[in-house]
Amino acid sequence: MVDATLIAVEMCAVGLGLPSDTFTDRMKLGAHLLAPTASDLVKNEVGTAFAGFHYDLNFITCHGKSRYPGLFVWLRNWKKMAVKIPQGCLLL
Numbered sequence: 001m002v003d004a005t006l007i008a009v010e011m012c013a014v015g016l017g018l019p020s021d022t023f024t025d026r027m028k029l030g031a032h033l034l035a036p037t038a039s040d041l042v043k044n045e046v047g048t049a050f051a052g053f054h055y056d057l058n059f060i061t062c063h064g065k066s067r068y069p070g071l072f073v074w075l076r077n078w079k080k081m082a083v084k085i086p087q088g089c090l091l092l
Helices: 002-015 022-027
Strands: 072-074 080-082
Touching: 002 022
Parallel strands: none
Antiparallel strands: 072 080
């Protein structure tokens, strides 16, 4: 997942007309958190919030496909939208 993110930010830099290592150089020795955030809904009560409304304060966030529903994003107009990540894809 970290490698996929590094490639994505290199492509972003090139797309912006910057040297390909512009972002990756700044990410070296940074705090990279890889955590299994999927939650088993059988073990918790209905309505339990595992990660309430929050901003990701890092440079980039990467999500893989989850086994459980419940990943939402809020659009700029504050409309809540469920996120469905296809098999083999990542959400950045």
